[in-house]
Amino acid sequence: MKVYSLIAVLFCTCLLSCKKDKLNSDSLAYVSQSVSLYDEIPVCSATVIPNMNYAVKNRIKGFPALLASQFSADVTVTATISTDKKLVEAYNNLNHDHYPALPENLFKIVGSGQVVIKAGHTRSVDSIQVQLNNFTGLPTGIQTYAVPVVLQSSTAGAVLASKLMFILFTISSNNLVVSIADTSGNKVISVALFNNRLGNNLANMNIFGFLNSAILQSAQVSLEGADASYVNAYNTANNTNYLPFPSGAYQLPQGSVTIPAHTLVSTNGIPVRLPDLSLFTVGTTYLLAVRIKDNGIIGIPQINASNGSNIMYVALTVGVNNIDASNSGLNGTTMDRTKWNITTNDTYPGYPEANMLVGDTTTTKGWFSSGGKNPKLVLDIGASNTVKGFNLFPFYSAITGITLEYSTNGAVFKPLGYWVGNGSANTQTIKFTTPVTARYFKFIITGAPHYVGIAQLNGIN
Known part of the structure; x- marks a missing residue:
């Protein structure tokens, strides 16, 4: 909300510096006089997913149309959004703000864009509001826009008190990302195999689908084992020496998971099964890369998994179990724990x-x-x-x-x-x-x- 009791002082200051700011004094006067007739600037906000052109949350406020004086008949007022950069520049200059130029078609007027001021009144009952229109490709992050709304009366003889108003609209933008990980969100599941026995519970070897933002529809994510090039790339990036899983050494018995609507994680995970443990060599470490299939996201066709989120790994260490299964017969001296x-x-x-x-x-x-x-x-x-x-x-x-x-x-x-x-x-x-x-x-x-x-x-x- 701007304090317009100081508008005259700000206006004079701006007139002295209009050449420096490359603003016409008429633009400054037009913006100043129009906005000063309102008590406050409407503030709106929205949280959006640009790569789906989908608004998760939307809070809209508006303003009424004003007449200079009462009129004997109903007055119809039409609102349009102006893309004139000078209007935003003038608003910034008057209020010491730095709102960016308005992208084309980002906003639109709600409904028909018309309100009516009843005969004998000076203010419309309904408010003029703006809403998001096409925000596909909007950069991620948080940005506030000053949206200029121009008003025009279609009733002959009726004089509007203000032909211009602004709405401040803050947009929080974050593209939808589909990813896979274990139930805790880890991208690497580490398991151990000792004497042909898995040292970690099989429950650990489940792969879940995740969204970074809940949406209105469910999404099905299909997975597949990736080729050895992914293992080689992992070794290079992490200075490791894993071998790819041997052929036939793993299964993904359920090929896909479903992320229900309004949730962030799939209900169940895809288990990684090791049907033949004898295929693994003692003293060796193996890595299995699992990825989201190309075009493997069903239900949200606009979205493809990004390279950083569409893959995860199962790291398997194969060794000889050096633990006595009897759980008894441990004889010796109890160690000093002073430096432990x-x-x-x-x-x-x-x-x-x-x-x-x-x-x-x-x-x-x-x-x-x-x-x-x-x-x-x-x-x-x-x-x-x-x-x-x-x-x-x-x-x-x-x-x-x-x-x-x-x-x-x-x-x-x-x-x-x-x-x-x-x-x-x-x-x-x-x-x-x-x-x-x-x-x-x-x-x-x-x-x-x-x-x-x-x-x-x-x-x-």
């Missing part, structure tokens, strides 16, 4: 991971997750040491599956194995078949309730 440090990507407030390294099994506070999927713990034992295994004490929940990795430098981790727990709330033993010499150990919890906790963690060497 542990971090995690998921903590419930008030139950930090440091609680696992203090006190004993009777402690009333251990570490507790906040409910995230497959929380990760990274343990730094302070220096390289030979470790036979770990004893962990569950905290209010049973743990049934952990993928373990180890590292000498904390940057590059190697697979150690997959531990299967018995679901007991008592002490759980993780015994290495062969002792491991390392400084860092990663625990990826893949089998547990929604919330998972550990009271204490001890090492044995």
Whole structure:
């Protein structure tokens, strides 16, 4: 809303500088005098998806037509949008704004563009409003336009008090993007295979469809495995050495997912199945690239997935399980935890991971997750040491599956194995078949309730 009580001062200032601003004084006077007859400038807004020419949200306000004096008959007033750049420039000059020139056909008058001022009145009952027209190709971002609306009376003898008004219209623009990822939005699903047994739950290997903005109709997204060139490109970009999945080593039994109307994510995911684990070689890492098919988006034909969002990956590490399946017989010396440090990507407030390294099994506070999927713990034992295994004490929940990795430098981790727990709330033993010499150990919890906790963690060497 502009304060027009200062319009005379602003007008005089503008007249002194009109040559510098390349504005005609008549334009400044015309804009100033016309707008000053109104109490406020209508402000409208919309959120739009240009590549669908679709408005998600739209808030419209308008203004009445005004007569200079009462008239004996009904007066019909017609409104049109002007694309005269000088009008916007004059408005900017008067109000110290920087609104851009109006793109052609971006707006239109709502309805017929006509309002009626009843006989004996000076103001129309109905308002003149503008709405978005064609915003295909509008740049993404937020932009406000000053829309000049020109008024004309078609009733002979009737004099309008103002023949010009502006509407400020703010547009938030964001193109619709279709993407694929796992249920948490990750573009890489990491899984491990130990002794022909998947170390992570198969539930992790599901691919979902996503939209960055909810729309009125449902969308079906069809997927396919991509060729080896995508794996090569990934290796080059990320300095990795993955091999493509062997022929016949995977299946996408459901070829598509559906994103319902008014939602952002598909109801179900497409599972990635590994029908023959013997096709994978121990000691090797593999990468599967999955992409949205060309023309594979049904329901929103205007949209194609962009290169950055139409592909995701399944990274598979194949190793020998170095975890003793008996979950018993871990003998040795309990390690000193003085220099130990542990971090995690998921903590419930008030139950930090440091609680696992203090006190004993009777402690009333251990570490507790906040409910995230497959929380990760990274343990730094302070220096390289030979470790036979770990004893962990569950905290209010049973743990049934952990993928373990180890590292000498904390940057590059190697697979150690997959531990299967018995679901007991008592002490759980993780015994290495062969002792491991390392400084860092990663625990990826893949089998547990929604919330998972550990009271204490001890090492044995």
